[in-house]
Amino acid sequence: MTLVYQSTRDAQNTVTASQAILQGLAADGGLFTPIAFPELELDFESLKDASYQEVAKLVLAAFLDDFTEEELDYCIDNAYDGKFDTAVIAPLIKLNDQYNLELFHGSTIAFKDMALSILPYLLTTSAKKQGVDNKIVILTATSGDTGKAAMAGFADVPGTEIIVFYPKDGVSKIQELQMTTQIGANTHVVAIDGNFDDAQTHVKQMFNDKELGAKLLANHAQFSSANSMNIGRLIPQVVYYVYAYAQLLKTGAIQNGDHINFAVPTGNFGNILAAYYARQIGLPVGRLVCASNENNVLTDFFKSGIYDKKREFHVTTSPSMDILVSSNLERLIFHLLGNNSAKTKELMEALLEKGEYRLENADAAILELFAADFATEKETAAEIKRIYDSTHYIEDPHTAVASAVYHNYKLATDDKNPGVIVSTASPYKFPRVTVAAVTEEDSQDDFTAIADLQKISGTAVPKAVAGLKTAPVLHKNVVAAADMQKAVEAYLGL
Template identity: 80%
Template sequence: MTLVYQSTRDAHNTVTASQAILQGLASDGGLFTPTTYPRVDLDFALLKDASYQEVAKLVLSAFLDDFTPEELDYCINNAYDDKFDTPEIAPLVKLNGQYNLELFRGSTIAFKDMALSILPYLMTTAAKKHGLENEIVILTATSGDTGKAAMAGFADVAGTQIIVFYPRDGVSKVQELQMTTQTGRNTHVVAIDGNFDDAQTDVKRMFNDSDLRDKLAAHKLQFSSANSMNIGRLVPQIVYYVWAYAQLVKAGDIHAGDEINFTVPTGNFGNILAAFYAKQIGLPVGKLICASNDNNVLTDFFTTGTYDKKRAFKVTTSPSMDILVSSNLERLIFHLVGNGAEKTKELMEALLEKGEYSLTDADAAILDLFAAGFATEEQTAAEIKRVYEENDYIEDPHTAVASAVYKAYKEETGDSRPTVIVSTASPYKFPVVAVEAVTGKTGLSDFEALENLHDLSGVAYPQAVDGLETAPVLHDTVVATADMQKAVEDYLQV
């Protein structure tokens, strides 16, 4: 029986996996979400020796079950190839007291590559499957990494356009240059005078604007999303949790069936939600530790049951987590209220209208799976330094947030289960932060810091930053948040 994906806001709005991937966001504003979970044979006696591609085939064929085996092979083999600088795709590094799952070995040195390498293939395959003649317009907001990874994936892919909005003062210089130097005739990048939440809110509004949808359709265009709001972005992220567990079994550090924890730095909640789905298909997970920076809205939610975005937005050294409206939390809320679309819609409308909602009656077993904490700027810098001094290994600030939160969690609970820190970006993406934390040097430019980081870490320059300083800037548009739709219409000539 084909897996059903339902909108979190309307029980009657159901689609298959390929339809969900094409649409990106449900027309009612909800997110397509599985209401049941597929059966997956997680036999770690076999999986410990499987390649990343083989683990991907196992997981994706279960969740994306209206794709044929041949279609999935095509997507997987084109995604997980030599774009990654290691054949393991996602190496697991053993440090003092933790394991770091390096998800930054792809072409843009951030974890978004893990899913955005495959999404274009899934999307174009789905379009062919459904005889879609419209050009697909990928419309996305980014807090720094999704934009570059999505553009790298979709650049010059036939039948697609991609438009990325980012907060002008809310990303690192390296992140900004990675986006503004992106080649590809179908790529468009726009900075906004606002923060990520402003960009994401208006992107969602455009998705739900029926007049704009009709205008696009008249020009044989339709929106889809590369954010983790798209189930085709989220499902491939489940793979690396299964893969990490298999690597621990292979190393002899755990036995199949032993519980482990994952600590995930997250702003939009997609990455940790993928770990939740891995647990639902049988991965032996003890705790999922949700790590936030000073924008600690998720920590407060898991502590109090109230989600309250009415607070100051803070620009931090871990900008990909500078988010106050965690879109993917909506999927977890849906599950917490017994897959109740009506209740979920009511809560999301309260968030929009009042800036907060409270969850009074929730599935206790699901809530109990999560722990949450946050790291301040000072704690994050101190953690980068500690990990370097103890392991001669440099974490980026997002990974350091997770590392610091895990350290505090372990001290508070005494939980001694093996724990994987989900390492979401290379320190080369945030060189000034990393070098300042380790050495105390201040006032460095990004490119001076890159040289220092190379000397400190002994790690070769990733291709993603090599030559970035001299690459020509191809995108320099800046608009007010109120003018985002006009920019989209201008690019698409509608």
């Protein structure tokens, strides 16, 4: 039986996996979500010796069940190859009493590579399966990492165009340069005067604009998304949670069946939702620790049941988490409400109109899986230094947020489960922040900081940043948030 993906806002809007990937966002504004999870036998005694690619095939075949075996092999083989700097793809590093799952060994040194290296292949394969020969226009907002990883994946892929919007003053210098120096005739990068939430809101509006959609179709084009709102971005992230468990078993750190905790630095909620989906297909998960920075809207939600975006927006040293509207939480809300699309739609409309909603009559068993807290800027810097002083290992600020929150969680509870910190970016992406945390001195600029970080850490400078200083800036467009659609229409000649 083919798995059904339904919009979180309309029970009648159901599609297959490939249709969901191709559309990206449901036309009603909802997110395509599995209404039942695939039945999958996770035989960890054999999985502990499986490659990342083999685990990926097992998981993706279950969730993307309208893809053939040959189609999945094509997508996986082209995604998880030499563009990763280790054959392991996602190494697990032991640090004192925790494990760090390194998801930054891809071409843009951030966890987004784990899914965005395969999404172009899933998307173009989906288009062929559905008999679509329109140009696929990837329209996405980024808080720093999605944009670069998406452009790297889609650059010069035939039949695609990609347009990325990012907050002008809301990303690190390295993140900005990674985007603005991106090559590829089909890539477009635009800075906006506004924050990530502004960018994401206007992107969603364009997806839901029927007049704009008609204009695109008249020009043989259609939108799709590279954000984790696209199920084709979310499902590949399930893989590394299963893989991490298998690796812990292989090293003897756990016994088969033991529960483990994951602490996830959380902004748009996609990464931690993937961990929940892994649990739903049989991964022995104890707690999922949702770690936020000072934009702690999710912490308050899990503690109070009230989601309130009407608060001060903080620009922090962990910019990929500087988000007040966590889009993927909608999928969890849908599950918490027993897959009730009418009630989910009501809450999402309340968030749009009133800036808040209250969750009631939620599934207590699902809520109990989640713990939530946040780390201040001071605590994040202190955690980078604490880990460095005890292990000589340097965490990036996003990873340090999760590490700090999990450290406090362990102190406050008697939870004995092994803990895995989901490490989402290389410290070389945020060199000034990491060097300052360790040395308590500012390197003055990012490129001096890269040299300082290399000395302190003894690790090689990744290819992703090594040539940035001299790379030509190819994308210089800056627009007001309200003018994003005009920029899209100009790029596409509409």
